Amino acid sequence: MTQPVFLxxxxxxxxxxxxxxRRPFPEAAxxxxxxxxxxxxxxxxxxxxxxxxxxxVEELPDWAELxxxxxxxxxxxxxxxxxYLVQLEEQVSARGGVVHxxxxxxxxxxxxxxxxxxxxxxxxxxxxxxxxxxxxLNEALATAGIAAWETDLAELIVQLGHDSPxxxxxxAIHRNRAEIREIFLREMGKVGxxxxxxxxxxxxxxxxAARLHLRRKFLEAEVAVSGANFAVAETGTLAVVESEGNGRxxxxxxxxxxxxxxxxKLVPTWRDLEVFLQLLPRSSTGERMNPYTSMxxxxxxxxxxxxxxxxxxxxxxxxxxxxxxxxSALRCxxxxxxxxxCPVYERTGGHAxxxxxxxxxxxxxxxxxxxxxxxxxxPYASTLCGACYDVCPVAIDIPQMLVHLRSRVxxxxxxxxxTPSPERVVMAAAAxxxxxxxxxxxxxxxxxxxxxxxxRRGRITALPPxxxxxxxxxxxxxxxxxxxxxxxxxxxxxxxxxx
Amino acid sequence: xxxxxxxxxxxxxxxxxxxxxTVGLLERLGCAVEVPLAxxxxxxxxxxxxxxxEAVPLVRRHVAAFDGYDAVVAPSGSCxxxxxxxxxxxxxxxxxxxxxxxxxxxxxxxxxxxxFLVDVLGVTDVGAFYPHRVTYHPxxxxxxxxxxxDRPLRLLREVGGIDLVELPQAEACCGFGGTFxxxxxxxxxxxxxxxxxxxxxxxxxxxxxxxSSCLLHIGGxxxxxxxxxxxxHLAEILASTxxxxxEMAT
Numbered sequence: 001m002t003q004p005v006f007l008x009x010x011x012x013x014x015x016x017x018x019x020x021x022r023r024p025f026p027e028a029a030x031x032x033x034x035x036x037x038x039x040x041x042x043x044x045x046x047x048x049x050x051x052x053x054x055x056x057v058e059e060l061p062d063w064a065e066l067x068x069x070x071x072x073x074x075x076x077x078x079x080x081x082x083x084y085l086v087q088l089e090e091q092v093s094a095r096g097g098v099v100h101x102x103x104x105x106x107x108x109x110x111x112x113x114x115x116x117x118x119x120x121x122x123x124x125x126x127x128x129x130x131x132x133x134x135x136x137l138n139e140a141l142a143t144a145g146i147a148a149w150e151t152d153l154a155e156l157i158v159q160l161g162h163d164s165p166x167x168x169x170x171x172a173i174h175r176n177r178a179e180i181r182e183i184f185l186r187e188m189g190k191v192g193x194x195x196x197x198x199x200x201x202x203x204x205x206x207x208x209a210a211r212l213h214l215r216r217k218f219l220e221a222e223v224a225v226s227g228a229n230f231a232v233a234e235t236g237t238l239a240v241v242e243s244e245g246n247g248r249x250x251x252x253x254x255x256x257x258x259x260x261x262x263x264x265k266l267v268p269t270w271r272d273l274e275v276f277l278q279l280l281p282r283s284s285t286g287e288r289m290n291p292y293t294s295m296x297x298x299x300x301x302x303x304x305x306x307x308x309x310x311x312x313x314x315x316x317x318x319x320x321x322x323x324x325x326x327x328s329a330l331r332c333x334x335x336x337x338x339x340x341x342c343p344v345y346e347r348t349g350g351h352a353x354x355x356x357x358x359x360x361x362x363x364x365x366x367x368x369x370x371x372x373x374x375x376x377x378x379p380y381a382s383t384l385c386g387a388c389y390d391v392c393p394v395a396i397d398i399p400q401m402l403v404h405l406r407s408r409v410x411x412x413x414x415x416x417x418x419t420p421s422p423e424r425v426v427m428a429a430a431a432x433x434x435x436x437x438x439x440x441x442x443x444x445x446x447x448x449x450x451x452x453x454x455x456r457r458g459r460i461t462a463l464p465p466x467x468x469x470x471x472x473x474x475x476x477x478x479x480x481x482x483x484x485x486x487x488x489x490x491x492x493x494x495x496x497x498x499x
Numbered sequence: 500x501x502x503x504x505x506x507x508x509x510x511x512x513x514x515x516x517x518x519x520x521t522v523g524l525l526e527r528l529g530c531a532v533e534v535p536l537a538x539x540x541x542x543x544x545x546x547x548x549x550x551x552x553e554a555v556p557l558v559r560r561h562v563a564a565f566d567g568y569d570a571v572v573a574p575s576g577s578c579x580x581x582x583x584x585x586x587x588x589x590x591x592x593x594x595x596x597x598x599x600x601x602x603x604x605x606x607x608x609x610x611x612x613x614x615f616l617v618d619v620l621g622v623t624d625v626g627a628f629y630p631h632r633v634t635y636h637p638x639x640x641x642x643x644x645x646x647x648x649d650r651p652l653r654l655l656r657e658v659g660g661i662d663l664v665e666l667p668q669a670e671a672c673c674g675f676g677g678t679f680x681x682x683x684x685x686x687x688x689x690x691x692x693x694x695x696x697x698x699x700x701x702x703x704x705x706x707x708x709x710x711s712s713c714l715l716h717i718g719g720x721x722x723x724x725x726x727x728x729x730x731x732h733l734a735e736i737l738a739s740t741x742x743x744x745x746e747m748a749t
Contacts (some may be wrong), residue, residue: 383676386643406549474719
């Protein structure tokens with residue numbers, strides 16, 4: 001098969017941020033699968049949110065049309081991305097904002113660090129943002145001696161726990177409230193207002209402790225860093241959709257606001273937001289509308305930040321755009337509906353994917369952003385059951401894309417080595433056998449020898465590698481004494497003799 | 500009507516009784532069934548593992564083998580899905596528009612068994628008798644690739660003597676996923692554990708599905724646990740009558 005060539009399309013660089021798994025997925029998953037507490041938390045959380053989403057999607061008679069519109073708008077953006085980005089830059093600049101272009105994570109981190117230094121600040125407050133997680137901004141700022149405080153409740157839990165997010169929307173989905181109480185008691189005092197010593201694990205008490213701790217951060221911060229859910233090209237307006245009000249605090253209180261946004265987050269016009277503000281909350285939190293939607297356009301005297309910087313981030317997105325069969329992954333609005341329905345994610349959790357983008361969308365997005373060689377096991381981390389495609393609000397055909405990316409993985413390995421892997425040998429041999437009915441019938445007859453493997457047990461309980469991976473937990477029935485085609489051939493012969 | 504049985508490689512080699520049951524059922528309903536012996540495998544395993552190049556000759560073979568029939572019927576949602584949703588795409592990828600056109604043609608006449616019975620033959624009561632407690636796993640590709648909906652259940656509800664019990668979380672994947680089961684054995688086993696838990700909770704003696712691959716997986720797990728539940732393909736249940744119970748004979 002001919003694969004597109006990605007010459008001159010840089011992928012996300014290694015050594016910075018979090019897009020690459022250090023371990024192959026099957027290995028990382030194994031550890032997670034053994035954690036009974038994690039399994040219980042995940043099953044409970046994903047099950048709840050799945051049901052909520054289904055209920056609020058069901059009540060919209062035009063969901064299918066909204067979904068088609070969402071996909072079409074995003075495709076329009078991707079097809080004209082060059083023009084829309086320039087339009088956005090013009091509009092943001094005309095309204096007093098400053099636009100910065102970042103080719104990759106390193107450039108983006110350097111731009112933000114310099115801006116914070118220029119503002120004379122030693123710390124920043126942060127709105128939950130996938131883009132800044134992707135580029136490892138907090139770590140980069142820490143290296144420069146700048147403290148970044150996460151203000152989203154779940155991100156705060158993750159940060160205080162010296163942990164990493166495991167879900168796009170619910171980053172602390174792997175923690176339960178007893179663990180959260182422990183983390184708050186142990187860590188809050190080290191970085192700010194301590195948690196009350198008699199803190200219980202009641203959700204209300206935990207939330208109150210976080211409010212008090214964060215309130216001081218909001219009031220002291222000079223600089224805020226956010227991501228963006230959407231940017232409107234025609235007006236230069238940015239939008240952040242959230243549930244806790246921490247975003248509203250960060251976007252309005254500090255003097256300087258820095259927004260880091262992936263270049264695919266655009267919509268052409270204000271009218272297009274109407275579609276996404278229906279699709280996103282219903283798909284992500286299972287709400288008809290999220291509690292806080294903040295939009296800002298440039299800067300205004302005496303109202304909100306007096307300085308606004310927009311950092312436009314590529315970091316492998318143009319490389320993703322270059323693949324006609326992979327580019328629709330850039331439609332993603334980070335709702336995480338696909339994570340919540342994925343039977344693999346539900347059992348392994350997000351850390352097994354090794355990237356800030358876990359679950360089905362991560363399995364198609366991360367390998368494209370890094371180049372498939374660096375996340376080669378991720379396209380295989382799916383049974384292709386199709387549940388993700390059904391719920392995707394922008395109709396990304398994730399199963400089809402996974403198959404395509406698997407072929408890119410196989411072709412990359414073909415290019416890299418002339419010596420075929422054992423898998424390649426098996427696949428080639430199987431294809432050769434199946435390309436001839438005579439060889440195929442012969443192979444099936446030979447497989448009857450497998451009856452010997454079963455002995456007197458009547459089933460096969462152990463096979464050599466790689467099939468031992470199957471028989472580790474599953475039996476195989478004995479091959480039949482007669483294949484279907486032999487039965488049919490005999491029956492036809494009989495019928496011809498005695499019509 | 501000239502009906503060709505696309506028996507699938509798995510049924511051919513490992514579950515011939517499913518093929519025999521499908522033939523018996525279709526003939527009982529008045530179809531003249533033929534089995535083109537030029538068929539081998541639709542190539543889904545190759546495609547889904549990323550070996551597109553190797554799969555192209557298998558698509559060419561499949562398309563040629565099933566040319567000219569009024570209908571092609573498969574006792575598998577997954578294999579019918581591969582023909583309908585992958586063959587033409589693969590041929591285009593390989594730069595062969597003629598093969599793509601021929602593949603689309605064959606795909607338009609390819610049906611999963613329950614689709615063929617309900618939509619083409621227009622029957623839900625196939626005159627079957629099966630006096631057992633049965634739960635039904637609807638299989639991912641039947642549901643989400645072919646969209647067969649409740650057709651298998653409509654067929655099962657008409658079966659005489661059956662005690663059909665609803666499977667909790669029926670639409671969840673069993674964890675098979677072709678080579679996924681071997682490449683990600685731990686995750687696959689975790690998914691299977693939950694599927695088996697749900698099957699066992701129904702107290703059914705039979706777990707049915709319209710895909711031998713899913714049944715190979717679920718059945719392999721149940722067998723390992725000595726759970727006392729057997730897996731039986733939908734075709735075998737529908738082929739059973741008061742006088743003939745092929746599945747029980749083997």
